[in-house]
Amino acid sequence: MDNPFWKSKSLHQMTEREWESLCSRCGICCLHRFYNFKTGKTLFTSIACRFLDPEGCFCTVYESRFQREPDCEKITPYNVMKLKWLPKICGYRCVAEGRDLQWWHPLVSGDFNTVHRAGISIRNNFISEQDIRPADVMKYLLKRPSMILFYDFS
Ligand code: SF4
Numbered sequence: 780m781d782n783p784f785w786k787s788k789s790l791h792q793m794t795e796r797e798w799e800s801l802c803s804r805c806g807i808c809c810l811h812r813f814y815n816f817k818t819g820k821t822l823f824t825s826i827a828c829r830f831l832d833p834e835g836c837f838c839t840v841y842e843s844r845f846q847r848e849p850d851c852e853k854i855t856p857y858n859v860m861k862l863k864w865l866p867k868i869c870g871y872r873c874v875a876e877g878r879d880l881q882w883w884h885p886l887v888s889g890d891f892n893t894v895h896r897a898g899i900s901i902r903n904n905f906i907s908e909q910d911i912r913p914a915d916v917m918k919y920l921l922k923r924p925s926m927i928l929f930y931d932f933s
Pocket residue numbers: 801802803804805806807808809854865866868869870871
């Protein structure tokens with residue numbers, strides 16, 4: 780594709796389907812996180828929403844996700860630049876910031892598995908919220924692991 784839609788259209792010109800396809804299914808935004816009001820920083824945990832598919836890292840209740848999970852946030856062309864917790868590798872954020880999608884993105888590779896093969900997704904690196912005790916949540920805080928450095932949540 781010489782001039783794919785994510786390079787030729789503005790965010791607001793994209794169809795709903797095109798916009799949604801920018802998500803690589805990395806699963807990072809489905810990790811629980813805390814916002815520190817003092818520092819203004821977001822701290823991620825390795826605890827994922829119970830609706831995240833462990834293998835494919837996609838939402839298993841996508842159509843009804845906002846009813847099933849009230850904390851789930853819709854990413855749109857209007858709010859994408861305000862959601863500072865989105866990782867730099869997020870397809871929405873990449874395109875919103877004028878960066879190209881990388882080889883492992885399904886829109887480029889034509890394969891939903893490349894995001895896992897490239898080690899970008901959280902496959903094998905998270906625990907479901909169903910499998911932890913509430914008292915243990917802080918044990919899963921990602922303080923300064925390689926994961927954070929790699930994902931670069933700045
Ligand atoms: S961080 Fe972005 S690319 Fe990854 S699953 Fe969330 S919306 Fe999709």
